[in-house]
Amino acid sequence: SAVISQKPSRDICQRGTSLTIQCQVDSQVTMMFWYRQQPGQSLTLIATANQGSEATYESGFVIDKFPISRPNLTFSTLTVSNMSPEDSSIYLCSVDDVARGTQYFGPGTRLLVL
Amino acid sequence: GNSVTQMEGPVTLSEEAFLTINCTYTATGYPSLFWYVQYPGEGLQLLLKATKADDKGSNKGFEATYRKETTSFHLEKGSVQVSDSAVYFCALSDPSQGAQKLVFGQGTRLTINP
Numbered sequence: 001s002a003v004i005s006q007k008p009s010r011d012i013c014q015r016g017t018s019l020t021i022q023c024q025v026d027s028q029v030t031m032m033f034w035y036r037q038q039p040g041q042s043l044t045l046i047a048t049a050n051q052g053s054e055a056t057y058e059s060g061f062v063i064d065k066f067p068i069s070r071p072n073l074t075f076s077t078l079t080v081s082n083m084s085p086e087d088s089s090i091y092l093c094s095v096d097d098v099a100r101g102t103q104y105f106g107p108g109t110r111l112l113v114l
Numbered sequence: 115g116n117s118v119t120q121m122e123g124p125v126t127l128s129e130e131a132f133l134t135i136n137c138t139y140t141a142t143g144y145p146s147l148f149w150y151v152q153y154p155g156e157g158l159q160l161l162l163k164a165t166k167a168d169d170k171g172s173n174k175g176f177e178a179t180y181r182k183e184t185t186s187f188h189l190e191k192g193s194v195q196v197s198d199s200a201v202y203f204c205a206l207s208d209p210s211q212g213a214q215k216l217v218f219g220q221g222t223r224l225t226i227n228p
Contacts, residue, residue: 001160031214042203042218043158092157096214101146101165103207103216107157 002027002095004106012112013083020079021109023093028073031096033103034066038089046091049076083113116141120204120219127194128227135189135202135222137178143210147171147180147187150203152221158203161189196226 003026013019023032034046046066047055055068069077080087090108097104121136139145149161149171162171167182176191187204204219 033215042220043216044218045215048215094158094216098214101207101214102148102160102163103214104160105150105158 001100001102002029002097002104004093004095004104006091006093006106006109008109009107010110010112012114015084015113017083018079018081019083019111020077021091021093021111023076023078023106025074025095029095030073030098032070032076033094033096034068034076034078035092035094035105036089037092037108043092046078080111083111085113087111088113116145116206116208116217118204118206118217118219120202120222123221124223124225126225126227129196130193131226133189133191133194133198133224135204135224137187137189137204137219139185139187139204139206141185141206141208143208145206145208147178148205148207148216149176149178149187149189150205150218152201152203154200161202194224194226196228199224199226 005024007022032049035043037043045058046061047057049055049070051070067079092108094103094105117140146165148163150158151161162173164171164180170179178189201221201223203221205216207214
C-alpha cells in the first residue's frame with residue numbers, strides 16, 4: 001500500500017489567517033482526495049485533485065475557501081483560507097489505488113482555529 | 115444519492131465478547147464496500163473490503179459479508195480485545211459515479227473494557 005505523509009500534523013491558528021497542508025505519497029498516483037472530519041463527525045469529501053487539471057469540488061466547498069494544488073503525481077496541497085473556528089477539523093488526504101480498488105489515507109492534520 | 119448508515123454508538127463491550135456493528139447502504143450502481151478503522155489520535159486505516167455481492171472481507175479477526183439482498187455490510191468479530199477500541203467507519207465507493215469517491219457512514223465508537 002502507498003505510504004502517505006502530511007504536514008503539519010497539527011496546528012493552532014488565529015481566525016482570518018490561512019494554512020496550507022501538504023500531502024506527500026511515496027509512489028505516483030493519478031487521483032488524490034481531500035477530506036474533512038469535523039469533531040466527532042464522519043468524513044466529508046472536499047475535492048478530488050488530478051495532476052494537470054483543476055480540482056473538482058463537492059457541493060458546499062469552493063475553490064476560494066479551499067484552493068488545491070497538484071503539481072505532480074506524488075504531491076498535493078490544500079489551503080484553508082480566511083479561517084474561522086468552524087474550520088477546526090481534521091483534514092485528511094487520500095490516494096486511489098486503482099489496482100486494488102482501494103483508498104489509502106494519510107495520518108491527518110489536526111487544525112484548531114481560535 | 116449514495117449513502118451509508120451505521121448503528122449508533124458508542125458501543126461498550128467486555129474483552130472476548132462478540133461484536134457486531136451494523137451497516138446498511140443505498141447506492142444507484144454496484145458499489146464496493148469498506149470498513150475503515152481510526153485508532154485514537156491516528157488517521158484512517160483500511161480494515162477490510164468487498165467488491166461484489168456475497169464477497170466476504172476479513173482481516174485481524176474481523177469479517178463482513180456483502181449482502182445485496184439486504185443492502186448490508188455488517189462488521190463482526192468473535193472475540194474482541196482491548197486493542198480493538200477505536201472508531202469504525204463503513205464506506206462505499208460507486209464506480210458508476212465516476213471517481214473512486216468514498217461515502218462514509220457516521221462512524222461507531224467502540225470501547226472494549228478489560
